[in-house]
Amino acid sequence: xxxxxxxxxxxxxxxxxxxxxxxxxxxxxxxxxxxxxxxxxxxxxxxxxxxxxxxxxxxxxxxxxxxxxxxxxxxxxxxxxxxxxxxxxxxxxxxxxxxxxxxxxxxxxxxxxxxxxxxxxxxxxxxxxxxxxxxxxxxxxxxxxxxxxxxxxxxxxxxxxxxxxxxxxxxxxxxxxxxxxxxxxxxxxxxxxxxxxxxxxxxxxxxxxxxxxxxxxxxxxxxxxxxxxxxxxxxxxxxxxxxxxxxxxxxxxxxxxxxxxxxxxxxxxxxxxxxxxxxxxxxxxxxxxxxxxxxxxxxxxxx
Numbered sequence: 001x002x003x004x005x006x007x008x009x010x011x012x013x014x015x016x017x018x019x020x021x022x023x024x025x026x027x028x029x030x031x032x033x034x035x036x037x038x039x040x041x042x043x044x045x046x047x048x049x050x051x052x053x054x055x056x057x058x059x060x061x062x063x064x065x066x067x068x069x070x071x072x073x074x075x076x077x078x079x080x081x082x083x084x085x086x087x088x089x090x091x092x093x094x095x096x097x098x099x100x101x102x103x104x105x106x107x108x109x110x111x112x113x114x115x116x117x118x119x120x121x122x123x124x125x126x127x128x129x130x131x132x133x134x135x136x137x138x139x140x141x142x143x144x145x146x147x148x149x150x151x152x153x154x155x156x157x158x159x160x161x162x163x164x165x166x167x168x169x170x171x172x173x174x175x176x177x178x179x180x181x182x183x184x185x186x187x188x189x190x191x192x193x194x195x196x197x198x199x200x201x202x203x204x205x206x207x208x209x210x211x212x213x214x215x216x217x218x219x220x221x222x223x224x225x226x227x228x229x230x231x232x233x234x235x236x237x238x239x240x241x242x243x244x245x246x247x248x249x250x251x252x253x254x255x256x257x258x259x260x261x262x263x264x265x266x267x268x269x270x271x272x273x274x275x276x277x278x279x280x281x282x283x284x285x286x287x288x289x290x291x292x293x294x295x296x297x298x299x300x301x302x303x
Contacts, residue, residue, distance in 0.1 A: 031101070144245070203250040
């Protein structure tokens with residue numbers, strides 16, 4: 001897709017304006033976010049993503065719009081896993097509920113900037129080395145296997161441990177405030193999660209513009225999703241299984257694409273099929289998680 005400099009500039013300008021509006025309308029004054037407010041803003045960001053997909057359909061056709069929606073849904077679903085860690089970070093640093101919205105806003109902005117740099121590097125690799133698809137595909141399949149292994153063992157982090165980057169920042173800047181540390185923790189932690197989500201979206205589209213915008217819209221609604229889901233996160237007991245299926249599927253798609261590019265006569269998985277499969281897996285995972293949680297709660301009451 002040939003994206004002009006003017007379109008890139010306009011897109012980034014609109015995203016900045018949306019972020020500014022989000023801050024001045026909902027995040028300027030520290031307050032505890034209600035379920036109603038979180039629901040409204042979540043709906044707003046989803047509507048904006050749908051509108052942007054419609055714009056892509058109008059300008060570049062259904063194929064590119066389909067790539068955006070597949071990438072957006074994938075990044076959104078993978079970002080839900082981030083929320084578990086965000087909850088641990090908030091608990092680790094005892095962030096007051098009234099301050100959590102602003103902390104998340106700045107943390108997500110840091111994450112978006114870091115992801116943009118990551119995407120630029122990934123796009124350069126994809127454009128220069130076709131074999132990188134084998135590497136991306138193998139990494140996603142390995143990550144999928146690791147998620148299943150962790151889910152079956154019942155392993156779940158109960159505390160947040162600062163990563164090496166965050167420890168280095170705190171060592172270099174000892175006077176840094178606690179709130180700044182939390183914001184950096186959210187941004188840097190998200191970057192670690194991007195190690196699998198960015199290769200995943202490159203398995204759905206190799207267009208840097210679509211990769212960036214899908215990530216941007218998925219991340220910008222993450223703050224509201226944090227407050228909307230709330231206690232529901234603990235009920236998504238099968239989330240790791242669903243994400244592992246999605247990552248494994250995209251990993252296989254990448255390997256098939258790499259083989260096809262190398263001249264091997266193998267079938268390729270289309271974007272509509274990818275989008276349909278991802279949505280189906282997410283729906284099944286959510287339904288089975290809620291059913292299992294309800295059964296567990298019922299057993300506790302009767303037991």
